[in-house]
Amino acid sequence: MKKLIQTIINTNLEGKLIHLALFVFRIALSLELIVAHGMKKLGVGVAEAEQVPNPLHLPEAFNSLFADAANLVFPVFVIFGLFTRIAILPILAVTLTGYFILHWNDALLIKDTPFMYSLCYLFLLFVGPGKYSIDQYLRKI
DSSP states (O other): OHHHHHHHHOOOOOSHHHHHHHHHHHHHHHHHHIIIIIHHHHTTTSSSOOOOOOTTOOOHHHHHHHHHIIIIIHHHHHHHTSSHHHHHHHHHHHHHHIIIIISTTSOHHHHHHHHHHHHHHHHHHHHOSOSSSHHHHHHHO
């Protein structure tokens, strides 16, 4: 019983559990981004493809390509843990733009989605993908 309590209250970030948690977290988070936001931009699961907002007034083709890649391609890199921190940067560019520019004056229930994605990907940016990733394998080579 004492060992169980010590395991529960353990704050040591070294161990298998933290790496397993990071593995599951980055996969679940990125799959949710792909399914909930990326597929809509392709028109999958909706009657009409979602129009990508352009609050920075970038060239329309670049804006659409960048947003699509941030919602469909870069999350796949995060899932595999391949160049994870670099792959997170364009995702953060889109989610933080959504929060601070597109939805800043909206109700909390609307702007909470880009806020939560931004927090989660910032967390992964700071802590990295963990031991169960291609980045870890490449680091050992």
